[in-house]
Amino acid sequence: MRHRESTLVLVAGGAGFLGSHLCDRLLAEGHEVVCLDHFGTGRRRNLRHLEREPRFDVVTHDVVQPLPARLRRQRFSRIYNLACPASPPHYQADPEHTLLTSVLGTRHLLLAAEESGARLLQASTSEIYGDPEMHPQQEGYWGHVNPTGPRACYDEGKRAAETLCADYARAGRAAVRVARIFNTYGPRMRADDGRVVSNVICQALAGDDITVYGDGSQTRSFCYVDDLIDGLYRLMEHEAEARDIGAVNLGNPVELTVSDLVRRVLAMTGSPSSVVHHPLPVDDPRRRRPDIARASELLGWAPRVPLEQGLRATVLWFSDEAEDGPRAGGRSELAAPAILA
Numbered sequence: 001m002r003h004r005e006s007t008l009v010l011v012a013g014g015a016g017f018l019g020s021h022l023c024d025r026l027l028a029e030g031h032e033v034v035c036l037d038h039f040g041t042g043r044r045r046n047l048r049h050l051e052r053e054p055r056f057d058v059v060t061h062d063v064v065q066p067l068p069a070r071l072r073r074q075r076f077s078r079i080y081n082l083a084c085p086a087s088p089p090h091y092q093a094d095p096e097h098t099l100l101t102s103v104l105g106t107r108h109l110l111l112a113a114e115e116s117g118a119r120l121l122q123a124s125t126s127e128i129y130g131d132p133e134m135h136p137q138q139e140g141y142w143g144h145v146n147p148t149g150p151r152a153c154y155d156e157g158k159r160a161a162e163t164l165c166a167d168y169a170r171a172g173r174a175a176v177r178v179a180r181i182f183n184t185y186g187p188r189m190r191a192d193d194g195r196v197v198s199n200v201i202c203q204a205l206a207g208d209d210i211t212v213y214g215d216g217s218q219t220r221s222f223c224y225v226d227d228l229i230d231g232l233y234r235l236m237e238h239e240a241e242a243r244d245i246g247a248v249n250l251g252n253p254v255e256l257t258v259s260d261l262v263r264r265v266l267a268m269t270g271s272p273s274s275v276v277h278h279p280l281p282v283d284d285p286r287r288r289r290p291d292i293a294r295a296s297e298l299l300g301w302a303p304r305v306p307l308e309q310g311l312r313a314t315v316l317w318f319s320d321e322a323e324d325g326p327r328a329g330g331r332s333e334l335a336a337p338a339i340l341a
Helices: 017-028 044-050 088-093 095-116 152-170 196-206 225-237 258-269 293-299 307-324
Strands: 008-012 032-037 056-060 078-081 119-125 175-181 210-213 219-221 248-250 255-257 275-278
Touching: 008 017, 008 095, 017 032, 017 044, 017 225, 044 056, 078 095, 078 225, 088 095, 088 152, 095 119, 095 152, 095 175, 119 152, 119 225, 152 175, 175 225, 196 210, 196 258, 196 307, 210 258, 219 258, 225 248, 225 293, 248 293, 255 258, 258 307
Parallel strands: 008 032, 008 078, 032 056, 078 119, 119 175, 175 248, 210 275
Antiparallel strands: 219 255
16 A cells, blocks of 8 residues: 655644544555544644654644645645544534634635645545434435434534535545544553543543443444554545545444443453443433444455454553653554553
């Protein structure tokens, strides 16, 4: 997958959890990278290890607004759109801005792709399937989404962004790729993002009660960040017309209950934490598992990192954050299994 020559790549949302890991991968592949972020949920410390990298630049900007003129003059060959808060507490904090980030932000980046002849990858989400009536979820499934609920700013925003991408592709205005990302975890997650992996790990490490919503029987499928980034890169570089690809699920098809995740983290950390149950949030999906047959066939991609191994690396990272403060770079390399019990 390695390029023979450097290309200029724009990563919108490049200071976030996924975006910063993507910047690392692109630089490792030999590209020049411009990170675009307004630092609402992205963090500068995610990029601190890249401060002296001559092939890396950071532009502070909100994609809800038209792109700065200097960016529109640059000839990008690739544009990745990861510019949207992705956890419920963050995207519900300002639902109007979340919706506009997905709609206006995607349009502004599609216009930049059209002007520069760049290929664009839209980071969509498994949330476009809503609380699914199909299991596992295939890309042809249209979803079961509440269009006016508290999660709709994100769910419907991402669905609208996919609509824009499809329209640009049909009109021949831009070459696009759409990745539907399922639950992803790993170093550089925010402790306050409200996602189940970060919640459970941080509460266990602190010895606090672990919050489980509902009875814990709802399922998720967790993909380690390095695997997900590999899938994004492969999808972007896949040589085919967008209409021949369609949206592609990227996630781990190994499904487990939230209660099972809690048991694993408690055993791994040796935490004395108790479990407390709270009502399920509105529109919280009961089951979530990707069908990745399309990604396997088109990209030769499948997750490789076992859950236990990925959880150990993530626990180690959160433990270091708690003990030593934020680490420069927060690297995602997997921890040796012997480090934690």
